[in-house]
Amino acid sequence: MVIEMKNLSLKNFNPLIFLMSLGAGGISVIPFAFFQYTFEHGKGLVNISQIGHGTLSFWQEALFIGMEGIMIIFTIIHLILSFILFAKLFKWAGSHNYKELLSDPLRNSAILAPFISIIMTMNVFIGPVRFFFVPMAQNLQSFMLPALIFWALLWVLLLRMVIGLLKTSFEKSFDVNKISFGWLLYPFALGMLTVTGTGIAALGKDPTIAHIAAFMSLVSGTMGVFLLVVKLISIFKSHFAATGLPAKQFMPSFLIVIPNITLFAISAFRLGHYMENQLGFHMGPFFVMVMTTAFAFETWYFLFGLALLGSYFKKDFFKKEFYITQWGFVCPVVAYAVLGSFVYKVFVPAIVLYGTIIVTTVIAVILFATLLIRQAKWSGIMKAGDMQCL
8 A cells, every 4th residue: 555655646646535534543533532422531531541541341341452453553544655655745736736726716726735634644643643642641731832833833833724725716717616615724724733732731730832833723613613614605696506416525524514513513622622721611501512513514414424324425536536535524424532531521421322432433434444445446547537637
């Protein structure tokens, strides 16, 4: 797989391939969220020293070892893929194809996928890496300032890119009826940026660090929510004006609404913790309302999306052909599992929800493995239609 990714032609390079590294990073975070919110471990972020291996029941021991294995494997996959793909991206960025992509309002949201992936890398270090590296867990506050500085740099670069892309959309004429759910990569990127910033605000004990992260997160977060609402309305209007469903390479993007909702819900959750820690507020009811409402929305939307995709799964998904946009199926599954862990903590610790998180995790792993095999077989060589945005 590594060799085949290295052989990916620059001419055919598509930044949407970063959905692969993003998916791996997301899967590595699921077990961390699972341990953090379904297992009693005391205050702060959970780490491996708090799990108590050897004192657990047989089924817990087996489950927890499996979850830790997923964290290790997918953290490694995420980091390897990120290194390879960013090396390709930097070479491709100076090409004519890169400039052509940025100038096309219907496709240029694809360039946001690398931003989402690198921000996910920060969450991988805060979550899975810190989970296993106990010295890092014990000295977490010493990493807050470096994390803020790196995140602030990404904040500046991403907002600059998003505003530039929006400017292009306003300046250049295009057929609005051809837009797809791939446009939601705008709020998706801003949501990933915000959820990481609010994490720094919630974890940071230094008031200055926490306040700076919180305010910057509000800037990116309000922008992201605004774009999510505006683009959803535009996209649904476009779909209702069209005849039938879009081309099959666009079908996976129907479910991209789900990770958007998860990111903004968790951002609100973390802002609540920031207000508790730094401002002395009591946010318990707020946590319950935000997280359960978001999870309820995702539940019916997931069912709606699967209903729309029913024919696609029966006729197209299991065929030999591969579209890079199929990587868009991983993030919604990951998002649903992660948000489920939060709901388990703040709402009702029901066995059904516990089982749902585990089953969804298994589905995410199987889905990733299936797509990885397909990606390896195709060796990154895409059809012309794949160069379209999600």
